[in-house]
Amino acid sequence: MADQPLLRLTNISRHYGAIQALKNATFEIGRGEVMGLVGENGAGKSTMVKIIGGFDTGYSGEYFYDGEIRRFGGPTAAEHAGIAIAQQELSLIPTMSVAENIFLAGDGVPRIASKGHLARKAGPFLDEVGLGHINPLRTTNRLSVGEQHLVEVARLIAHNPQVLILDEPTAALGETDSIRILEMVKRLKERGKSVIYVSHRMDEIFKICDRITVLRDGESQSPRAAADMDVNSLVELMLGFELGDMYPRRTPIARAEPVLKVRDLWPDGILEPVSFDLYPGEILGLAGQLGSGTSEILGAMAGATKSRGGKLHYRGEEFLPTRPKDAIRRGIAYCSEDRKRDGLFLGRPIMENMSAPALETISRNGILNGARERASTAKNAVKFTIDPKRLPQEAGVLSGGNQQKVALGKWLSISPGVILVNEPTRGVDVGARAEIYQILRGLADQGEAIVVASTDIQEITNLPDRIISFYRGVQIGELHLADMTSASILEQITDPFHEAGIAVSEKAL
Amino acid sequence: MSDTAAVSPSAPNLIQRIRRDYSPLVIVMVSLFLTVLLAGAVFTDDFLTWFNVKTIIRDAALVGIMAIGLTFVTLSGNFFLLSMKEIAALSIICFATLMGAEWNQWGPADGDPATSALVATFLIAFLVTMVIASIAGAVQGALIGLGGNPIVVTLGAAGLFFGIGSWWSDNLVVSYRRPHGAEWLGTGSFIGDIPNITVAFILIAIVAELVLRYTTFGRQVYLVGANRAAGRATGHENFGMAIKCCIIASVCAAFVAVAFSGQVSSAHVNYFSSEFGSSGDMTIMVIAIVMVGGNSIMGGYGSTLRTSLGAIFISTVDNMMVLNGFNSGARVLAVGLMIVFSIIVFALVRRGSRAVE
Numbered sequence: 001m002a003d004q005p006l007l008r009l010t011n012i013s014r015h016y017g018a019i020q021a022l023k024n025a026t027f028e029i030g031r032g033e034v035m036g037l038v039g040e041n042g043a044g045k046s047t048m049v050k051i052i053g054g055f056d057t058g059y060s061g062e063y064f065y066d067g068e069i070r071r072f073g074g075p076t077a078a079e080h081a082g083i084a085i086a087q088q089e090l091s092l093i094p095t096m097s098v099a100e101n102i103f104l105a106g107d108g109v110p111r112i113a114s115k116g117h118l119a120r121k122a123g124p125f126l127d128e129v130g131l132g133h134i135n136p137l138r139t140t141n142r143l144s145v146g147e148q149h150l151v152e153v154a155r156l157i158a159h160n161p162q163v164l165i166l167d168e169p170t171a172a173l174g175e176t177d178s179i180r181i182l183e184m185v186k187r188l189k190e191r192g193k194s195v196i197y198v199s200h201r202m203d204e205i206f207k208i209c210d211r212i213t214v215l216r217d218g219e220s221q222s223p224r225a226a227a228d229m230d231v232n233s234l235v236e237l238m239l240g241f242e243l244g245d246m247y248p249r250r251t252p253i254a255r256a257e258p259v260l261k262v263r264d265l266w267p268d269g270i271l272e273p274v275s276f277d278l279y280p281g282e283i284l285g286l287a288g289q290l291g292s293g294t295s296e297i298l299g300a301m302a303g304a305t306k307s308r309g310g311k312l313h314y315r316g317e318e319f320l321p322t323r324p325k326d327a328i329r330r331g332i333a334y335c336s337e338d339r340k341r342d343g344l345f346l347g348r349p350i351m352e353n354m355s356a357p358a359l360e361t362i363s364r365n366g367i368l369n370g371a372r373e374r375a376s377t378a379k380n381a382v383k384f385t386i387d388p389k390r391l392p393q394e395a396g397v398l399s400g401g402n403q404q405k406v407a408l409g410k411w412l413s414i415s416p417g418v419i420l421v422n423e424p425t426r427g428v429d430v431g432a433r434a435e436i437y438q439i440l441r442g443l444a445d446q447g448e449a450i451v452v453a454s455t456d457i458q459e460i461t462n463l464p465d466r467i468i469s470f471y472r473g474v475q476i477g478e479l480h481l482a483d484m485t486s487a488s489i490l491e492q493i494t495d496p497f498h499e500a501g502i503a504v505s506e507k508a509l
Numbered sequence: 510m511s512d513t514a515a516v517s518p519s520a521p522n523l524i525q526r527i528r529r530d531y532s533p534l535v536i537v538m539v540s541l542f543l544t545v546l547l548a549g550a551v552f553t554d555d556f557l558t559w560f561n562v563k564t565i566i567r568d569a570a571l572v573g574i575m576a577i578g579l580t581f582v583t584l585s586g587n588f589f590l591l592s593m594k595e596i597a598a599l600s601i602i603c604f605a606t607l608m609g610a611e612w613n614q615w616g617p618a619d620g621d622p623a624t625s626a627l628v629a630t631f632l633i634a635f636l637v638t639m640v641i642a643s644i645a646g647a648v649q650g651a652l653i654g655l656g657g658n659p660i661v662v663t664l665g666a667a668g669l670f671f672g673i674g675s676w677w678s679d680n681l682v683v684s685y686r687r688p689h690g691a692e693w694l695g696t697g698s699f700i701g702d703i704p705n706i707t708v709a710f711i712l713i714a715i716v717a718e719l720v721l722r723y724t725t726f727g728r729q730v731y732l733v734g735a736n737r738a739a740g741r742a743t744g745h746e747n748f749g750m751a752i753k754c755c756i757i758a759s760v761c762a763a764f765v766a767v768a769f770s771g772q773v774s775s776a777h778v779n780y781f782s783s784e785f786g787s788s789g790d791m792t793i794m795v796i797a798i799v800m801v802g803g804n805s806i807m808g809g810y811g812s813t814l815r816t817s818l819g820a821i822f823i824s825t826v827d828n829m830m831v832l833n834g835f836n837s838g839a840r841v842l843a844v845g846l847m848i849v850f851s852i853i854v855f856a857l858v859r860r861g862s863r864a865v866e
Contacts, residue, residue, distance in 0.1 A: 304741075304742060323741070323746065324741055324742050324743070324744055325744040325745075325746065328743070328744040329744070334742070336742065341738050341739075342736070342738035342739045342741070342742040343739060343742070344736065344739060345731075345732055345735040345736045345739050345740075345809065346735070346736065347735045347736075347805075347809050347810055348731060348732065348735045348809065352728065352731070352732065356732050356739075356740075356743040356745070357743040357744055359725045359728055359729070359745075360725070363724075363725045366724050366725050366726060367723055367724055367725075368723050368724060368725060368727075368728060370723075410743070
């Protein structure tokens with residue numbers, strides 16, 4: 001199949017002003033092949049995807065599709081030719097039914113069609129993406145985010161594309177929905193479709209891709225068979241140097257006196273009150289899928305989410321924060337899962353972001369002390385490996401990984417005793433991810449107590465010292481370092497009551 | 510690490526920076542505007558005289574002070590107070606009523622009043638007006654801070670304040686006798702021939718800019734405006750912010766009302782609806798200035814310095830058109846065009862700066 005690739009781009013270059021996003025990059029995919037496209041943030045993946053899908057027409061280079069030179073004028077032209085993109089952002093109309101969304105473009109259906117007719121036609125496409133159990137007449141916004149992503153893919157499949165591009169399809173999904181996506185990719189491949197799979201998640205890449213194309217700083221490496229590579233060699237290709245161990249080494253911790261005691265905390269969205277202790281120097285992991293309640297627990301501890309009751313015992317005080325300010329004042333820092341929503345001031349300089357939680361420490365009588373602000377933010381920036389020279393730049397110009405470092409790093413300004421982090425590395429490239437793990441471990445070693453909630457099974461297995469698992473708003477169990485394997489965690493967070501009857505070993509594959 | 514490489518190593522000069530950061534369209538539009546302005550300045554008689562420059566700034570002063578106050582609301586992400594002119598109307602009625610009240614007369618009506626009596630009268634009326642304006646601002650701010658839509662809240666408040674002012678004054682002109690303390694603020698001048706109101710405008714502009722740049726309050730205004738959710742997450746709630754900013758805007762409106770009343774020794778609820786600026790409507794003029802200054806409607810970006818320059822800019826164009834004999838309709842049109850123009854340029858500029866990903 002590699003002799004006559006279905007799609008082949010050669011010598012692709014693309015400039016955005018002074019920035020060269022792609023330098024003579026090459027990309028190809030054969031029929032019935034799953035090609036992984038990987039690279040750090042800013043390596044040019046999105047640009048490549050946009051060019052393939054016809055969104056970006058300002059490139060130079062050759063674009064061969066089905067043996068002919070093509071140059072699509074826009075995404076619609078590419079779609080008619082059989083190239084479809086599932087974007088990271090959903091483009092469904094939330095108030096319309098699933099079936100209506102699938103046939104939104106109106107191709108292949110009569111001009112006037114009853115809802116039942118649409119629903120019958122939508123059935124096979126829903127089966128295709130593993131949503132056969134869903135009623136096509138349901139309103140789209142009543143589905144989970146993961147299911148909505150699958151509906152989006154079903155809509156693309158309805159156009160019978162030859163090449164399907166999935167841009168980080170699982171970034172916002174929990175484990176079950178991710179598995180559905182992967183299974184769907186396998187089915188498409190069996191039917192002879194080509195899939196370009198863009199992802200940060202190494203495990204997925206190796207599970208489903210035939211070959212992998214690595215982009216680094218806008219240059220492409222020639223595609224390699226996935227079977228000939230392992231995670232380490234792939235990461236090395238992406239970074240251009242050896243990373244070593246991504247996750248810092250863990251050593252058993254002496255747990256004497258808890259620094260923070262959570263008692264009967266009952267956030268909205270949780271079925272019963274939770275209680276646990278947090279010890280200095282440890283990273284506690286809250287494991288659970290999307291909707292398991294881990295985000296709500298962290299939010300409630302920080303005063304960002306409403307809770308029905310409960311108390312935190314911390315530094316001799318007993319309280320329940322009702323707004324973030326209450327927690328911040330006592331030295332509890334909270335970094336939510338969505339940095340763009342409430343973690344960063346994108347339009348403001350990085351320096352202002354870094355000092356935002358602790359304005360009183362850099363001011364006297366309400367007057368800001370510029371020198372003190374520069375000194376303290378530079379110090380914290382260095383700890384989070386952010387170049388202090390970039391402090392005056394807007395936070396919005398940073399890459400995802402650096403943005404996450406700013407969103408986390410700003411909390412050093414309040415000298416926190418407890419740091420709560422939800423999804424510490426969502427949408428973050430491998431290099432920055434390893435850095436964030438090192439920094440979190442470093443903070444724990446200095447005696448801070450850290451709570452991490454994550455739906456990334458690799459991360460939750462390898463980063464924390466101890467895990468409390470949650471399933472649909474219920475606290476399931478606690479795992480200590482010795483028992484923390486992906487399989488044992490997966491069992492607790494996906495099917496603790498053995499309702500589905502799937503062997504864990506199957507899921508962990 | 511890949512994005513550090515994107516920053517070019519040698520510092521580009523000004524022209525390169527402009528060409529890199531702004532799209533050609535923006536550069537063309539801004540140059541066109543500057544050219545028109547320069548041409549107008551050269552070809553309009555009596556435009557470049559000291560007297561005319563003073564006139565321009567004095568005309569900019571009253572609307573400018575109000576716009577500076579409103580800028581705080583806009584920067585903090587709370588949109589606009591659509592009740593600016595009604596706050597001013599209530600304030601001017603309050604002020605004039607107190608100035609003319611019987612208990613507040615300065616003694617025998619035939620004799621000349623003592624300076625101390627003038628000052629005392631003025632201060633009492635001034636302070637009470639400010640307190641009432643602050644309450645008006647705080648109420649609106651609290652409602653907005655609790656989650657009320659700024660447009661709905663301030664439109665409702667506008668009706669309320671106008672109604673109170675109109676009822677209180679029986680919809681009549683409230684006048685008081687000269688000489689009185691407010692003259693000094695309205696028409697006096699203590700630095701050469703520069704009107705005091707111009708001095709007040711410049712001082713307020715400087716103080717506002719310093720507050721925004723160098724105080725924690727100013728920083729909070731920007732942070733909450735840039736991202737309200739992130740502001741809350743870092744301990745800066747919009748509730749207090751909205752109240753403070755609305756009080757600032759209302760106090761500025763009341764100050765303008767007092768100064769204007771001092772010029773005409775009277776008050777009427779319609780003064781700010783019919784007799785003001787080129788477009789007649791004070792609220793629209795003030796919002797126009799904030800917009801033309803290039804402040805982000807969404808908040809978090811801009812400054813009171815921009816607002817002050819916006820006020821002077823609009824006043825300049827207006828002045829030029831008056832000197833060239835345009836009627837008020839044409840001048841309203843010009844203000845409208847400037848708003849649209851500034852919004853477009855602003856949107857393009859922001860998009861340009863975001864492209865440095």
